[in-house]
Each structure stands twice: as structure tokens, then as C-alpha cells.
Amino acid sequence: MTAATPILAAPTLADFLRCARLRRNIDNDVLSQKKLAVLSNVSAPYINLLENNTPNVRKRPSRQKFAQIFCALSLTPEEIAHAYTLAEIKLPEPEGNTLPIFDRREQAYIDQLNPSLAGLVNEYWDVLVSNASYRDSFPGLAGIGNILLWFFEEESSQDVMMEWELEAELTVSWLRSRTALTPNNPRLLALFERLSQNETFMKMYSKTGIVTDRSSPVMLLNGSRILNVRLFPHPSEKGLLLFLATEAS
Structure with missing residues (x-):
């Protein structure tokens, strides 16, 4: 048989x-x-x-x-x-000059933004997807997966960011604002438990001021690189942001 x-x-x-x-x-x-x-x-x-x-x-x-x-x-x-x-996620097509919807295969859309640096982040600064330009500019971030953890656990971040303290404090301030809105969020608590072991983070976190927006679009990177940075809210998913940075001419 x-x-x-x-x-x-x-x-x-x-x-x-x-x-x-x-x-x-x-x-x-x-x-x-x-x-x-x-x-x-x-x-x-x-x-x-x-x-x-x-x-x-x-x-x-x-x-x-x-x-x-x-x-x-x-x-x-x-x-x-x-x-x-x-x-089997289906996407509506983007209309007019609005930002494209990041539904199906966010990675494919983000990749299309090269050579601009592009990444999709959530409200706790987890990097959900990013393109090659973004990953190359922030070495180690793709592996650690979270911008806050990259700042305080990845030593190379201080070599990359020419204004490390300014950028770190802005990111910590954003986290502090989220703590007030969602104090019992499991992801927030997990992040805080890990970051609370870092003395520099705790000093920044203990400050009372809240700043959740950049005062200037300029971000300075090692190698005399000057970036113009913008953050766009996701058009349909609350709490998601598109980080988009272009090299200043």
C-alpha cells in the first residue's frame, strides 16, 4: 500500500x-x-x-x-x-496629505522613510518599529527596545547624544507625566522598577517640573550631525508617536 x-x-x-x-x-x-x-x-x-x-x-x-x-x-x-x-490585518488607504496609517506591516512603511530616521514609539518610549537609519544612528537601541533604558543602561548613548542630559531629562519628564495619568500601569511599573536602580535616573525623576514637548526641533548627535526632529501622533492608535528626523542642511 x-x-x-x-x-x-x-x-x-x-x-x-x-x-x-x-x-x-x-x-x-x-x-x-x-x-x-x-x-x-x-x-x-x-x-x-x-x-x-x-x-x-x-x-x-x-x-x-x-x-x-x-x-x-x-x-x-x-x-x-x-x-x-x-x-490578516487589512489597511485603509491613506488620504490626501495626512500621515499614512500604520496598520499593516508598519515596518514596510517606516523603511520607506529612509534616509530619514524614523521609528514608531509608544507612550512609554518602547520602540515598536524603526528603519535602518534610525537603528544605525542610535546603536544599541534596537537591542534594548526602549529609549529610557537605552539612555540609562547603554553607555554608548552618552557618546551618541551630544546633549545627553537635556535629551534624557525630556524623556524622563514624559515618563513622569505618564505616571500621573496611569500610576498602576504594569508596563510603567516594570520600567520604573528597573530604572529605579539607576542613581542618575532617580535624580532626574525626582524633579517636579513637567516638560512633554521639545523646545527646539534640533537634536545633536556625535560626528557633528544636526537633526531636525518631529513627533507625529498616530492617526488612529492613541498613545503611538512617529519619530521622524532629517539631517539639517
């Missing part, structure tokens, strides 16, 4: 997310759903539903939640594109 030809099963988002989580190690331990929930600011029950391919969740996926999970899993651009394909 001829053996039956095995049926090739189509890949699923549930299997992809589960495998990505299980291969992601934190302190030599496999990343649990609970730990992933803290890192991504997405509830553990929601992640469990995704990994079990629960129909109602799959039919109405949240783009922002997916982006946060993908960032926490440290997916490559190719993996992110594949995950969005599995999620």
Missing part, C-alpha cells in the same frame, strides 16, 4: 506567537505568558487567547496590541511582516 501523503497544515498566528515566545529567553528562563504580558503591556489572558487561536480575538485583532507583543518578542522585520500576514 502507498502511504498517504501528509497534509501540509497552513501556519497560524497562534503557533507563530507561541514558538516566538518559547524561544525568547529572559535571564536564561523561557519567557512565560505572564512575563510577556508585563513586557508588552498586554494582559496575560489576551496573550493566552491569541496563542490558543480564540476565534473572537482573531477576528478583531488590535493592531497596537500586536505591535507591542512583537516588540517584546524582539521579532525581526521579516518576522513582523510574516506575523501581520498571519493576523
Whole structure:
């Protein structure tokens, strides 16, 4: 008798997310759903539903939640594109001169902005996606995944940023404003617990003033690079910002 030809099963988002989580190690331990929930600011029950391919969740996926999970899993651009394909996320086309919608395959859109530096960040300064110009200009940031952690845990940040203290204080001030709005947010608490071990961060955080906007668009980088920086709010996802910087002529 001829053996039956095995049926090739189509890949699923549930299997992809589960495998990505299980291969992601934190302190030599496999990343649990609970730990992933803290890192991504997405509830553990929601992640469990995704990994079990629960129909109602799959039919109405949240783009922002997916982006946060993908960032926490440290997916490559190719993996992110594949995950969005599995999620079957459909995009409305951008209209007029408005910023394009960052729905499907945010990475593809961000890449199109090269050679400008572009990155999509959330309200806790997690870098969800970025292009090559952004990653090359801020070495180490892609690996650590969060601008605040990069400032205070990555020594190279002080070599990159010519006005390191000014830029760091602005970012810390933004975090302080978020603390007042969402004091019990799990992602915020996880960040603060980690950053509170840094003396410089704590000195900046203890200041009472709040500044959440740049007084000047100029950002100075090593190598006499002068950037004009702008932050655009995401047109549909509250709390997401597009960081866009161009080299000053």
C-alpha cells in the first residue's frame, strides 16, 4: 500500500506567537505568558487567547496590541511582516496629505522613510518599529527596545547624544507625566522598577517640573550631525508617536 501523503497544515498566528515566545529567553528562563504580558503591556489572558487561536480575538485583532507583543518578542522585520500576514490585518488607504496609517506591516512603511530616521514609539518610549537609519544612528537601541533604558543602561548613548542630559531629562519628564495619568500601569511599573536602580535616573525623576514637548526641533548627535526632529501622533492608535528626523542642511 502507498502511504498517504501528509497534509501540509497552513501556519497560524497562534503557533507563530507561541514558538516566538518559547524561544525568547529572559535571564536564561523561557519567557512565560505572564512575563510577556508585563513586557508588552498586554494582559496575560489576551496573550493566552491569541496563542490558543480564540476565534473572537482573531477576528478583531488590535493592531497596537500586536505591535507591542512583537516588540517584546524582539521579532525581526521579516518576522513582523510574516506575523501581520498571519493576523490578516487589512489597511485603509491613506488620504490626501495626512500621515499614512500604520496598520499593516508598519515596518514596510517606516523603511520607506529612509534616509530619514524614523521609528514608531509608544507612550512609554518602547520602540515598536524603526528603519535602518534610525537603528544605525542610535546603536544599541534596537537591542534594548526602549529609549529610557537605552539612555540609562547603554553607555554608548552618552557618546551618541551630544546633549545627553537635556535629551534624557525630556524623556524622563514624559515618563513622569505618564505616571500621573496611569500610576498602576504594569508596563510603567516594570520600567520604573528597573530604572529605579539607576542613581542618575532617580535624580532626574525626582524633579517636579513637567516638560512633554521639545523646545527646539534640533537634536545633536556625535560626528557633528544636526537633526531636525518631529513627533507625529498616530492617526488612529492613541498613545503611538512617529519619530521622524532629517539631517539639517
